[in-house]
Amino acid sequence: MTTAVTFHDQIIAIVPKLRVQALALTRNRAAAEDLVQDAVCNALSAQDSFIPGTNFAALMHRILRNRFISNLRKRRDTTDIEDVPSSSFATDAPHEDRLALKELGRAMTRLPVDQREALVMVVVHGMSYEALAEATGCAVGTAKSRVFRARRQLEAWLLGERQERQSRPASRLERERSIPARQERLHPSS
Amino acid sequence: MKYVAMSQRKDKPVPVKPPQEAKTQAAFDLWLRRGLHKLYDEVVSEPIPEELLRIIEEDRQK
Numbered sequence: 001m002t003t004a005v006t007f008h009d010q011i012i013a014i015v016p017k018l019r020v021q022a023l024a025l026t027r028n029r030a031a032a033e034d035l036v037q038d039a040v041c042n043a044l045s046a047q048d049s050f051i052p053g054t055n056f057a058a059l060m061h062r063i064l065r066n067r068f069i070s071n072l073r074k075r076r077d078t079t080d081i082e083d084v085p086s087s088s089f090a091t092d093a094p095h096e097d098r099l100a101l102k103e104l105g106r107a108m109t110r111l112p113v114d115q116r117e118a119l120v121m122v123v124v125h126g127m128s129y130e131a132l133a134e135a136t137g138c139a140v141g142t143a144k145s146r147v148f149r150a151r152r153q154l155e156a157w158l159l160g161e162r163q164e165r166q167s168r169p170a171s172r173l174e175r176e177r178s179i180p181a182r183q184e185r186l187h188p189s190s
Numbered sequence: 191m192k193y194v195a196m197s198q199r200k201d202k203p204v205p206v207k208p209p210q211e212a213k214t215q216a217a218f219d220l221w222l223r224r225g226l227h228k229l230y231d232e233v234v235s236e237p238i239p240e241e242l243l244r245i246i247e248e249d250r251q252k
Contacts, residue, residue: 008250015242016234023233037242044249104225123223124230155218 007047010056011040017057017125018064024120025068027109035071039064061121061135100158107157111150118146119154 018039022032042063043050050059108116114136121127121135133143207215 008246011246012238012243015238016236019236020230020233023230033239037239037245040242040246044246101225101228104222105229108226108229120226120230123226124234151219151222154222155215159214159218 006052007050011043011060014057014060015040018060020120020124021061021064021117022068024108024117025065025113035064035068038071039067042067055131055134058131058134062137065117065136103158104154107154110157111153115146115150115153118143119150122147 015036018036019032022035022039023029026032026035039060043060046063050056108119111119117136118132121132122129127135129140129143129147132147133140136143138146
C-alpha cells in the first residue's frame with residue numbers, strides 16, 4: 001500500500017529532526033529519546049487520520065510538542081539536567097572556542113522553552129517562520145518574535161553588553177510551565 | 191517654519207540601529223548559528239535507535 005510505505009518512510013526520515021526538537025524541549029538526552037519514541041508511536045496509531053499532501057513535518061513536530069506538554073503536566077517534578085551533547089566540547093576546537101560553546105550550551109538551557117525550541121528549529125533545521133508557526137501552533141509573528149527574543153537574550157547573556165533589562169531570565173518554574181499554562185488558558189480542561 | 195511636502199523631502203531615512211550595533215548583532219548571529227550547529231548537529235547524525243526502527247518496521251508489516 002503506497003500511502004502506508006510513504007508514511008513510515010517519512011517518519012524514519014524525520015526522526016533526526018524530532019530528536020533535536022525533543023532535546024531542545026527536554027534538555028535531557030534520555031528524556032528526548034523517550035519523547036521521540038512516544039511521538040512516533042502516537043503518529044503510528046493515528047496514521048489512518050493522516051491526509052496525504054498535508055505538511056507531514058509540521059504534523060510530526062506538533063505531535064511531539066503536544067506529547068511533551070502532556071508529559072510535563074503529568075510530571076512536574078522533572079529533573080533539571082543540562083544535557084547538551086558532551087562530545088560537542090571534546091572537539092579539536094581551541095580552548096576558548098570550547099569554553100564559548102559550553103557557555104552557549106548553558107545559556108540555551110536558561111532560555112524559556114518555547115524560545116529555545118523556536119531558535120533550534122529555525123537555526124539548526126533551517127525551518128521557515130511559517131513552518132515553525134505551523135509546527136508549534138502559533139501565529140507567524142509569534143514565531144518570529146520567539147526567535148528574535150531568544151537571539152537577543154543569548155547575546156545579552158553571552159556578550160554581557162546589555163543588562164537584562166527587557167527580559168529577565170525566566171525562573172525554572174516559569175520556563176517549564178510556560179507552554180502548559182498557555183495551553184491551559186486556551187483550552188481549559190474540565 | 192517652511193512646510194515641505196512629504197514627497198519632496200530629501201531627508202535620508204533614519205537608521206533603525208547604529209551601524210556598530212547592527213554589525214555586532216550580525217557577527218553574533220553568525221557565531222550563534224555555528225555554535226548551535228556544533229551543539230546539535232551531532233544529534234541529527236546519530237543513527238536511529240534499533241528499538242525505534244523495530245517499532246516502525248513492525249507497524250509497516252501490519
